[in-house]
Amino acid sequence: MTRVGLHDLATSHPGIFAPLLAGLGMPVTAVHDPVAARVDGFLRAHPGVVATASLAELAAVTDVVMLLGRDWDQRLTQVEELVALGVPVFVDKPMAGTAAELRRIADLADAGARIDGGSALRVAPEAVAVPPCARLEVTCDGHPLYYGVHAVALATAVLGPGLVASAGTPGDTAHAIRGVIEHASGAKISVSVTETQPAGGFRAVGPDGVIEPSADLFYAALLGDALPRLTSAAPARPGRSLVECELALLAMAWSAATGGAPVRLDDVPPGFRPWRP
Incomplete structure (x- = not known):
């Protein structure tokens, strides 16, 4: 046990x-x-x-x-x-x-x-089952980081890990974040997160239709994926894949604050902190 x-x-x-x-x-x-x-x-x-x-x-x-x-x-x-x-x-x-x-x-x-x-949402079964695509739109309601990370993770469930850069739309990033994330495959992910209530409403739209993951499935999928890996000799996830969703949102916020040009995840300033708990 x-x-x-x-x-x-x-x-x-x-x-x-x-x-x-x-x-x-x-x-x-x-x-x-x-x-x-x-x-x-x-x-x-x-x-x-x-x-x-x-x-x-x-x-x-x-x-x-x-x-x-x-x-x-x-x-x-x-x-x-x-x-x-x-x-x-x-x-x-x-x-x-x-x-x-x-x-x-x-x-x-x-x-x-x-x-x-x-x-x-990085292992939401409804999204994992969808073939990778060239364009994807992900949206949700809630805090740009606390809930926004779910929206970005939903995109990685479809495309796999490999987020490279983000371009943000200038505006009020304290309460909303919008922009485009580039994936290593060349795919583009449009992101829109607005701090409205009730939070949630996770949704992805791609060429195969709409993906609306169910909490009845994704929490069990997360624990079934992560806990056995932590407690066995199974291969660990690469460090970058652990943190790329948060880095992509930080890159988007930095881009929005500096004019909207794409920012590579590796180029986000170390101490940039657009959101507090």
Whole structure:
């Protein structure tokens, strides 16, 4: 049995993930969250799970730790702590908020750290089944980074990894992001994300029609893809593929802020931080 620890219970993901993980034979056995009310609520809903006092203590009593929550400014520090402890780590989207932090996570993975995670839409079954194409439009509602990463990941489910550069439409990138991402295959991905409510509405349109992925499928697909890889000798994902969706959005925001010319993902300034948690 693989024991899973959850850090940060602030979003819907812990409650969604727990039964899916149990179905994989990887039950949640411990949690950590500085907010006592969130811990108490989770423990009431999931008898047998224990609370821990720190991230290090959570790592000591589990076999893999999942970093959840919305505070992407803390991701790198937490990843580095867990990697130093030798613990495999699942990082929820977005993996970090700057190019420097994202590149550091990619470097850790390429150096042998067991890191996986990201958006569930990168493995949405409805999108994975669609043949690659030359043009794709992806849209959703919500925060440009927190939800926008899902829209970009949906494109990679169709095309595979390989995002190269982004061009952004100048405007209010704090509340919306629009532009075009170039894929290594030559495909162009039109992206439109607007911070309206309710968030969600993930959609891709290509030559074969409309793709609207179902949460009933993509969360299970994500955990079934990432957790076995983290806890076995299966090949790890390349570091770049872990962080390219976030980098593509940062490149789009930098392009929008500097006139709209295409920006390669490798050229995003390290400390550029257009969005805070």
